[in-house]
Amino acid sequence: MSQAWPYEMLLGWRYTRAGRATRRNGFISFISGASMLGIALGVAALIVVLSVMNGFRKEVAGRMLSVIAHIEVFAPDGAALPDPRLTLSEVRRNPEVVGAAPFIGAQGLLARGETMKGAMLRGIDPALEPEVTDVAAQLKDTALKKLTPGSFGILLGSDLARSLGVIEGDQVTLMAPSGQVTPAGVVPRLKQMTVVGTFNSGHYEYDSALAMLNVDDAARIFRLEGPTGVRLKLRDPNEAPEVTQQLAGTLSGNLLILDWTQQNRTWFSAVQLEKRMMFIILTLIVAVAAFNLVSTLVMTVQDKRADIAILRTLGASPASIMKTFVVQGALVGVIGTLGGLALGLLIAFNIDVIVPFLERLFHASFLPKDVYLISRMPSDPQAGDIVPIAVISLLLSFVATIYPSWRASRVNPAEALRYE
Structure with missing residues (x-):
């Protein structure tokens, strides 16, 4: 067990896949997949929504500045x-x-x-x-x-x-x-x-x-x-x-001097506040998906009590057991986050194709220009939004693994093997 960390990663990855040997293992694998999908969809939703809001602000500001001046000086x-x-x-x-x-x-x-x-x-x-x-x-x-x-x-x-x-x-x-x-x-x-x-x-x-x-x-x-x-x-x-x-x-x-941000302060403040609130609301969706890992890992720990007891009798330390299940939960979070990033960026960079297709499919107009000022869905993915989304998703996933992993490290080998 001296080279424990690579072994723990391998074991954590194996538990993440939760082989199909039993019906219970298959169910646990399904729950892990659902947790990954939940994180991926939450991250993708955050990226798409914030990219659209960035694009909306940039598009409206650009068209606004094609008509109004940057600064007005008047009596x-x-x-x-x-x-x-x-x-x-x-x-x-x-x-x-x-x-x-x-x-x-x-x-x-x-x-x-x-x-x-x-x-x-x-x-x-x-x-x-x-x-x-x-x-x-x-x-x-x-x-x-x-x-x-x-x-x-x-x-x-x-x-x-x-x-x-x-x-x-x-x-x-x-x-x-x-x-x-x-x-x-x-x-x-x-x-x-x-x-x-x-x-x-x-x-x-x-x-x-x-x-x-x-x-x-x-x-x-x-x-x-x-x-x-x-x-x-x-x-x-x-x-x-x-x-x-x-x-x-x-x-x-x-003389009075007003710049374009002052003349349109209410609109820009409203857009910024809306973006901030949408970030908070959608982050809660990611948090819910991330903390689904708690139930997944608790079920995995319960199912693997005998394996944990055997590893303990072979010399594995409680810290080593804890690392194994942290790796399992972290892998679910990393895969879900990367999948969400890929899906979100794919939609954000192609939204000008996706939205017209949906409008034709449903015979609807998602952006009436007399209401939303512009008639097409803009998108502007920015690293300043995407990087925090990925970091928050990974942190929430990691935090969600701590308690179940600690519970796994506290399993008593004698009690776990009593009925095996």
Whole structure:
């Protein structure tokens, strides 16, 4: 028994297989297999769910950033900037800023016949806006050219245009929120706008509500002296909070600065909280499967009492017996974890094929884009999630083996062989 550890591994592996010599051994083998399967399914579920949540966050953030700026600098109360040229010059001095464009942000109603829709109106500079957003860059040589000052053209999100029932060249009526004071009372300010094109960002919230027009036309409609703010694009969007702090110390005037994470804080906080809770809930599933090893090993110990007694009479120490059953339980945990990793990664990397197949099979749509903002199931497996999942699964499996293995080491050879 001097070279006990390799022998214990071999014996532990043999007990894990639990040969088919008897009906009881066959049952124990089935229980071991069920424990492995439970751990594998729990680990796979964790990997798939967290990968989908990562992909969902990445996809929505990417589409969101194709429409919104990384940072917005604007005057309080929706007023015009005191000196737009100075603000543009100052923000461009920051080395992280790669693009800047003035804008006017407002809300209004768009009407076509009896159909009316609320809209987020954005007055833009067609020459500078492509520096800031990907959507504008895609339309730089087409629809943006038609947003000339004084033409009162308007660019609509694809879903907004569809809900209004308009196409390029049609007329829509823009109603500004503040009206004109006349002897007859306050009359809404109306302006006929020509649809010069549509855009599709892939983000339903913006495709269904955003409309863009020339910044000079927006200033005339909303009676402003100039742009209300400046929109910025950074080299790295993740540096937006830090750059915001830098700009707060360098910009002149009483200006407000918001980065894209602050503007969408509620959504990102909700996604992060949901991911954390799903991790905890699914980890409990892995824990339940791992602690099934307790019953498996207890049954194995009960079945192998005679074998344990013989090993003890041949000189095996209690520690050696304990190691044998720890190896058995650990092997179940390792095999289950590795199987779960393989299955989870296989599904996570091929979910863009699996989900459409299931949708066709069941004639269902799992992600209606008007509810989930995107219409396809994304996936982004990250090592930062996968490694903790594997470690936790292995630790839970190991912990579950300790008590049954200790019980095996306490078997009294004389009592175990009394009725054999």
